[in-house]
Amino acid sequence: MKGLARALPLLAGIAGAVVGEAAWQGALEERSSRAPPDWTLEASRVPTRLGSLVGRVPPDPTAWSLDYWGTLWPEDPHLHSGPAPISTRVRLPPDGQLELWTSLPRGPSEDGGVGLVLERLGEPGSRLVRRDRGQLESVACEPPLAPPTLEAVSVRIEPLRGGVVVEIDGQRSDCPVPLGESGPALRSGLRRVQLRDLEVGQVKILPPGPALRPLWWATGALIAAGLVGLELWLGATAALVALTTLPLCLSLLALRVDLRSFAETARILWLPVPLAGGAGAPFAGWPA
DSSP states (O other): OOHHHHHHHHHHHHHHHHHHHHHHHHHHHHHTOOOTEEEEOOOOOOOOOHHHOOOOOOOOEEEEEEEEEOOEOOOOOTTSSSOEEEEEEEOOOOTOOOEEEEESSSSTTOOOOOEEEEEEESSSSSEEEEEETEEEEEEEEOOOOOOSSEEEEEEEEEEEEEEEEEEEEEEEEEEEEEOOOSSOEEEEEESSSEEEEEETTTTEEOOOOOHHHHHHHHHHHHHHHHHHHHHTTOOHHHHHHHHHHHGGHHHHHHSSSHHHHHHHHHHHHSSSOOOTTTOOGGGGGGGO
8 A cells, every 4th residue: 555655646647647638638729719819700600519520630729720610800900991911821621611811891792802712622622702792703813723632731812903812832823803892801611720820911810829738737747646645644545545536547538539529419408499480490590
């Protein structure tokens, strides 16, 4: 028992570090899925947001994430008055889609607006589109836009007089198109995408936050080891302390589980059941 008592603080420190890793990943995902400072996130009205549908991406403290047809709008009034250049490095998974609008009207019935659509829905493709009368019309570019064949894509769209210039992984294309008077925006498809080195209107968007990963490990380890030492000092048996401490290592399993999908599955049980043809059905906002 004495050997176990001596080893318990070390084992508790390891278990606490595992808990710290799980907490760090959860905090990072929560921060990166929010809107950046001075931006607004317009989320889809889809009531059920299953993590299993949007997919998982590795934690990245230098990237913002966007999914479920979310739209990012800048709050800076200077970016509302006209088109602006957008550049970013995007992690675009299979079935992923990203729209970079150099000009996008905020009203659904307003016309105008020019944007670049990157997608890996089946066959990868890139296209420049213009919104006209509620429809998206493709715009020809010379040379044709390069498709995003890899998951990591560097892209830039810049408005010029008489059109836009698009760069995809260093390949430049000129696209003559009339520009609207609205400001920029970014919009994703269903799958989660990650945006790094995001710059809009020559203003760099800072990443979600510093990594501080070792600090989370150290904090969890010190807290767990301190609690174990306190229990032993108060007279608890080493076997009892081990039974209450070592299960913390099960946090390793949480790192492999899609917690967002689990949480949404539990939340579905509390959603109201829509009546057939009911106007107040919770699925009324489901996109057509």
